[in-house]
Amino acid sequence: MHRWKVNLAVLWFGNFLVMAGMTMITPFLSLYLKQDLGLTNEHEIGVWAGLIFAANFVTSFLFQPLWGKLSDRYGRKIMLLRSGFGMALVMALMGFAQTPLHLLLLRMANGTISGYTPAAVSLVSASTPKERMGFAMGTLQSGGTAGVILGPFLGGLMADTFGFRPIFYITGSLLFIASALSWIMVRENFDRSAAARAPQSSVVKGFRELMGIPQIPVLLSVTLLIQFAMLSPMALIPLYVEKLNVAPENLGFWSGFVGSVTAMSNMICSPLLGRLGDKIGATKILMISLAGAAVMFVPQAFVGSVDELLVWRFLLGCFMGGLIPTVNALLRKHTPDGMESRAFGFNGSAASATCSGP
Secondary structure: OOHHHHHHHHHHHHHHHHHHHHHOOHHHHHHHHHHOOOOOOHHHHHHHHHHHHHHHHHHHHHHHHHHHHHHHHHOHHHHHHHHHHHHHHHHHHHOOOOOHHHHHHHHHHHHHHOOHHHHHHHHHHHHOOHHHHHHHHHHHHHHHHHHHHHHHHHHHHHHHHHOOHHHHHHHHHHHHHHHHHHHHHOOOOOOHHHHHHOOOOOHHHHHHHHHOOOHHHHHHHHHHHHHHHHHOOHHHHHHHHHHOOOOHHHHHHHHHHHHHHHHHHHHHHHHHHHHHHHHHOHHHHHHHHHHHHHHHHHHHHHOOOHHHHHHHHHHHHHHHOOOHHHHHHHHHHHOOOOOHHHHHHHHHHHHHHOOOOO
């Protein structure tokens, strides 16, 4: 098996576990605050739940460019392991939280040391042949998407089976296993002496240099808009599903299904569109996917049933599957050698920015 394929397989698994761990807390966060951390007022629970959920993304937004800079200096694998083992420890510590403040601080710490996905993207992009870049980026993306889909489901299932606190211990253990596999099996061709001799610039200066390349700000803006378009309707989906005459006892199921069906088709189509991008060009796939996704949003406003909404949400995910992987492939193409990790770090910040609102 080619080395780049081994790296891709291991990092797909790691990306899946990281994203599943990030979203696993979603279904039971309010219940955890109420039953284990002593909150009783509903308004207070809502405020703390919003702060705790957003905290991870706020600190991630701030620190990912720094980790990208250090990755270009010291290597992508060491940043990958720093993030993986660090998040494994912090996730396990969340199970020992005694107050909402403890949980908030740990979520902030988790976002601060995060950066597994940008490091994985950078490492895969550096080890993959250029003619297979689209396929590799699409496959890696599908791992993260699968984690987003299954994370809330697995979190809810384990909450019913084991209670709330053991979920954090289990998730931390899985992240540790993924990091250990990355340590043992992932190989990186990185010349530290050459990187040390290269001129070093601050995060701000590096950002200015990258913004001077015409394609980079466009691609970062595309990432920001993609994430905003995907996430902004999520909070309103239950209300919209309710208006489609769904029985109250089935509202939770159908809301969750409508929310996840887009990620399902995204996961399926990402590798396929990435492979197609290797043949006809990533730019063409990006333009087709952007146009298709824009069109697929419109009919969702006029559906008369949940079944119709599911169809359009599924088709939306098919086009969305061609966006993030092609953006990553194009970022690698247009970023100067030695600044790849920094570019992916800024791209990760752009993605986190849309998740950090209330």
